[in-house]
Amino acid sequence: MAGGRARLITELIEMLRRCGDAEIVRWRMSARRKMEGGWMEIEHIETAYYRLPLETMGDAGHGAIDSEELITLKLHAGGLTGHGYAYTIGRGGRAIKALVDYDLVPLLLGRDATDIRGLWDLMWQRLLYVGRGGLASFAAAAVDVALWDLYGLREEKPLYALFGAESREIPAYGSGVDLPKSLDELLAQTEGFLERGFPGVKVKVGREDPKEDEARIKAVRKLIGDDTDLMVDANMAWSAKEALERGRRLEQYNLYWYEEPTIPEDVSGYARLVRELDVPIAAGESLHSPHEFRRYVEEGAVGVVQIDPITNGGITASLEALRLADKAGLATSSHYTDELSAHLLCASENPVYLEKHAFALDAYLEEPQRVVNGHVRPAETPGTGMRFDERALKPYRG
Template sequence: MTKIANVRCQLVDLEPETARSDASQSFVKQETVLVTVETVDGMSGTGYSYTIGTGGTAVVAMLRDHLVDGLLGADARNVEQIWQRMVTGTRATTVGAITSLAMAAIDVALWDLRGQRADEPVWRLAGGAHDRLPLYDTEGGWIHLTCEELVRNALAAKAAGVRGVKVKVGKPSLTEDAERLAAVRDAVGPAFEIMVDANQCFTGAEAARRAHSYESLGIAWFEEPLPADDLAGHVRLAAATTVPIAVGESLYSSLRFAEYVAAGAAGIVQVDAARVGGITPWLKVAHTAESFNVPVAPHFLMELHASLACAVPNGMYVEHIPQLGAISRGGHVIEEGWIRPPESPGIGIDWDLDAIDNLRVA
């Protein structure tokens, strides 16, 4: 009765809730891939992944052409077995973004179904380490915003109880970045956290120069300073600065995370459940980081990562970027800068099926 009888895949396009840009790109739209897994006994779970403007139809094609048929008849309870089978069946394209995003949507659906069958929320089923975690805000720190807007947004976040803000860096001159960060620091005071994110835009030498300028500002972390595949560069940079180096949103394999953590290249792990292939590998990454005494502050996916970060003892922060407001109906409680994971069974996202139908493109 727990065998998979049907799998449905959908693609919906969501407009960003605010204009989003960084040193490398603009957030054009959110292509959201939804997968619903149904079992013989009438239960179902829904998972999702995303892209920020390109590749959504390729993810759907990977699901349709290579993954869905292999799920039919499998026991939905055997989540690890199914994940390993998907890896084996996609060796030619693993590790890669499209494959990871497709596998993630399936894996999240299976965990959602697993939680519903156990009548437990995923955050508790996967460990239950925290019943809430602090938020930091990214929505007020995009690179196109003026210095005055950055300050105003940071003060608003502080007034709401949020513990910190992320400011995008990568302006043409170090001076301009430094002035923007100094203005925010002067406004919020020394105890409020400021994170900076370069979105992979710097060379090794320039990243070291900028990191040095951040040290006096008490920056919480320097995120994606270099191209994500430059392990050696991250090792050198981490050794050269007192600012913690944060990486992970652009890594697509649990083994790659292990290399970074073991080499001392990551002081903060920002594993993204969609990009690493789902909840199953996300938990492997989080526990690997735990064994090296490295905290986890996952990238994006606030509505899912609230549950996952609360599941593990080294969960540090949840990133405040609302993602699913157009196709869901709440489920999370945010109080004075803290987010609580949903108590409803599964991943706890209450999908708005009518809205999904209206926004579906494939």
């Protein structure tokens, strides 16, 4: 209690020094919550780092991928523990853990865990000089996921209910990281997706020779027939000009969407692709803040908004991306983060698909997500419903 009072005084001094209106409002709200007893003081945060081996995969933008880094986070407040995490595709994970341990933990200790939006703003502001996205967004995400989980535990509600949403069944698609696979391997993977009942499948494109991409897409379309949706993902491989040419060649295979055709910085290039191609353009996994999503939506640069609550900067940031998409009447989907995204997409007006990604965390989760007839629903347990199986993770701790 004495620690909480000292923290309030420190905050008051900080607030007076900054003298910004938003800071004053935030402090007043925190003070009121503390007086009313709703305050949950953040007492302790612990993190761990793991390197999980993967069968070697690859795509046109990120090259070969043979491991996934997992940074787990436990946030203790008010007698409860919220669980969060961040992941990478094998690079940068130690820096994310260091940002949490050295910059965010000292910032957050003693603060009110129920002020999720306020803490997101605070983390963003504190890391602004080295952040505005990138690794800082992943670090903030690990904390933000734990805060939402804690909120669900306190309210005894699953995440989707905290958003004011109802549980819904969301179609899932099988997604390979399959650019290096031979055509036979690609078709075998696709058959596996069909056996699992997925109503859609996604294939990587970006082989040097456009004819090879075309042959692979043509063969997959022939295998799946016309009733299964087919998406392609270029992982930012091309210039906007080349993406336009490639897109025109691939459109004939009746694609459901064309994902990340060029680099995320080229927003006007994306807008041109949206205008000039018939196939919807999907993007979002490489956008690291609500500001970036706002620019895409306002400039007509995206047709399907894909959220990833880790790369986007947390659940708070992905919810904002979904609200922007809803306001613009856009379709929504997800990248990886199957378990969190099943909750988030329930809060969206037009969630067309959830991605069932090749990097499944199932082997490391106490309760892996169930896919029934190619569809998923969010977990019903309070919070995120995600708990890592520490015995399964233990051999990979770094």
